[in-house]
Amino acid sequence: MTSPDLAAANIDKIATMFPGVTTEAIDAEGNQARVVDFDLLRQELSGRVVEGPQERYQLDWPGKRVAAFSANAPIAKTLRPMREESVDFDSSKNLFIEGDNLDALKLLQESYLGKIRVIYIDPPYNTGSDRFVYPDSYATDTGTYLAQSGQVNDEGVRLKTSVESDGRYHSDWLSMMYPRLKLARNLLTDDGLLFVSIDSHEVHNLRKICDEIFGAGSHKNTIAVRRGIKNVQAQFEDLSALSQGHEYILLYARSSEVRLPKLSLVHEDRKPGKWDTYWRGTDRPTMRYELLGVTPESGQWRWERGRSLEAVANYERFLAQVEGGLSLDDYYLDHLTATNVKLNFVRRSDDGTVQYYVPPSEGKLLSDNWMDITLSGNETEEFDTEKSTALLQRIVRWACGPDEIVLDFFAGSATTGHAVMNVNAADGGSRRYVLVQLGEKPNEKSAAAKAGAGTIASVSRNRLRKAGSAIREGAGSGGDLCDVGFRALKVDTTNMTDVLRTPDETDQTSLSGLEDSVKPGRTGEDLLFQVLLDWGLDVGVSIAVEQVEGHEVFVVEDGALVACFESSVTTELVRILATREPLRAVFRDSGFASDDARINAQQIFKELSPSTDVKAI
Structure with missing residues (x-):
């Protein structure tokens, strides 16, 4: 009888917190053992890119370390409201975010940490004919890629007779996907599920990076879904390959302990x-x-x-x-x-x-063979390859409870949002969606471009408007109970100016410009959403705008938070807001006439509402 292997137990604990840092190696006795890759663990706990030359079993590619680091790198950005692009802005809990999804995922880390039940994404398939436009700072140019992949020597002389363009395609795609999946995992609930649509071009690489990020035991299924087949091959006597009649959906859970509900x-x-x-x-x-x-x-x-x-x-x-x-x-x-x-x-x-x-029997038990359902929707005029609402409705109905949240950070044609609204209308649920789509221009040869669409994001929002209107009309008198709106936001630079200057950079004439740290042109509503993100509050909370003593006041979630960002804050206004006893109150720092006025406001809240958390920005 031996005592417990404490080292193995500690490795199990580390693997629970950081699934991607465990790997396989040969121990001193020549046996295969589970070990901790300390280079990767150090990278998880550090703000620096680390180097580690020791060989190990893993998927690797030029730029991987920098891509992993980018998931943890902070950004000075925020989400700004687009009220004119929204539907039911003040009351809807659905979100549509325009911008780079890497930035959006970082901005949502505090507000939605552990709150997303289902993530579905349909990323670029990297077929060579599609394109992915994500201008990450770690994207490599050809020269850098050749050096990192060992195809040129120190003098820049190419060591191979042909450029490995295929390798770079894979590396760029993996570097794009890796940090986004790492950040996405943080947002899932303990029993949350990730669904990723993909075809044969990258399914093998996607499986490997998901195994690394989520842990191999968290892979639940590789689902086969039927796709339409073009019969152009009928005219030929021989073929380079058979037509692809299906694609895949990789299904991963937040942890290996998650059990799936029965699907019928x-x-x-x-x-x-x-x-x-x-x-x-x-x-x-x-x-x-x-x-x-x-x-x-x-x-x-x-x-x-x-x-x-x-x-x-x-x-x-x-x-x-x-x-x-x-x-x-x-x-x-x-x-x-x-x-x-x-x-x-x-x-x-x-x-x-x-x-x-x-x-x-009321239903047929389903397996990972979903060939009964068609992958492509052909439900919009602007998109050629959007997924069908039937496919997304199956996922939402099966995996997402009536009050839970669905995230899609490659929103495309917004099929996921459409499906969530359809399922809610059918069963009376109140599921919410969070969609993220880059504001890129559509490919000039695409149906969206031919239809005159400015950006893919604008087409997505338009589809949500039409779908919501149709659902509300179909619901009749109960249509007002359905949340078919959405709050449109966009990723933008921070609302705060850069006031870090050296004495040599500051003269007497510029001192007055440093009094207010808010950028010109930013509204009170812009500042409100930055406060929500900074405090880790749900960005989908209800918002009401009131006039109090002639000042614009934002009342969030029935008074849980009150905010006033006007350039002049009076003592009487502060007193009125304090009598409401909100959980939080926030003001614009430059709105107080002096430091004494700001301190006096804090004292008023201490007297009238001592439990209120008061801040000034």
Whole structure:
């Protein structure tokens, strides 16, 4: 008997917190062992890119370390409201964010940490014909890539006769995906799920980086989904490859302990119970025994003897209790409802066949084969390859509870938002969506460009408006209860000016410009959303704008937070707001006439609402 292996236990604890830092190595005795990659662990805990030349089992590519570092690198940005692009801005809890999704994911880290139940993304497939426009600072030029991948020497002379362009395509795509997936994992609830659509070009690499970020044990399924096939190959006698008739959805959980809910395809009408043959062709002598006067000479009975005899007794009990009244289906369902126990029944039919009862079914249990559903939607005029709402509705209905949040940070045509609204309208749920889409111009050859679309983000918002209107109209008098709006925001630079200057850079004439740290042109609503992010508050909270003593005051979540960012804050205004006893109050620092006025405001809150957290920005 040996004492517990504390080192192994500590490695397990580290793997729970940082799944990507454990790997495999050969120990001193020549055995394969699970170990901690301290270079990666140091990188998780440090603000620097670390170097580590030791070889190990892992997926690697030029630029990986810098890509991993970029996930932790802070940014001086914020989310600014776009009220004119929104629908039901003040009350809707849905979000549409325009901007680089890497920035958006960083900005949402505090407000939505551990709050997202489902993430679905449909990233660029990296086929060579598609394109991904994410201007990350770590994107490498050709010269840097050749040096990092060992294709040129110190003098820049190429060591290979041809440029490995395919390798760079993979490296750029992996560097784009890696930090986004790392940040996305933080946002998932403990039982949260990630769904990623992908095709054969990058599915192998995507699986490897997801294994590294989430842990290999968190991979639940690789789902196959049917895609439309173009029959252009029919004109040729031979082919370079068969047409691809399906794509994939990788399904990962926040941790390996997560259990998935059962997934069924609901029948339009419930299928009644039926009797089926109890004998099976599988040849197991131990499962051949006398039952109802019959002993098989080959094959086997479906269940072991004890369960079979109990099923016979259940059927005899049914016959004794019910005489020409209740059907076996009703008897089974009544017992199931009352006891939550599924009864088995076995009988011998009039022709002497031993049969078992197959209960009524309201749906068909589904596997990772989703070939019953079509991948592409063709539901918009502007997009050629958007996913179908039926596909997203299956995911949302299956994996997301009625009050939970769905995130899609490659929003594209906004199918995810459309699907969330459809499912809510169908079952009365109040699910919320958070969509992120880069404000890029559509490819000039795309249907969106031909339709005159300015940006993909604008097309996405337009689809949400149309879908929301249709759902509200279809709901009739109950349409006002559906949240079919969205709060439009955009990623932008911080609202605060850079006031860090050396004495040599500051003269007497510029001192007055340093009094207010807020950039010109930024509104009170801009400042409010930066406060929400800084405090880690939900960006989807309800907001009301009031006039108090002639000042614009923002009242958030029925008074949980009050804010006034005007250039002049009076003592009377402060006193009125303090009597409301909010949890938090925030003002513009330059709105106070002096430091004494700001200190006096804090004293007023201490007297009238001592539990209020008061801040000035």
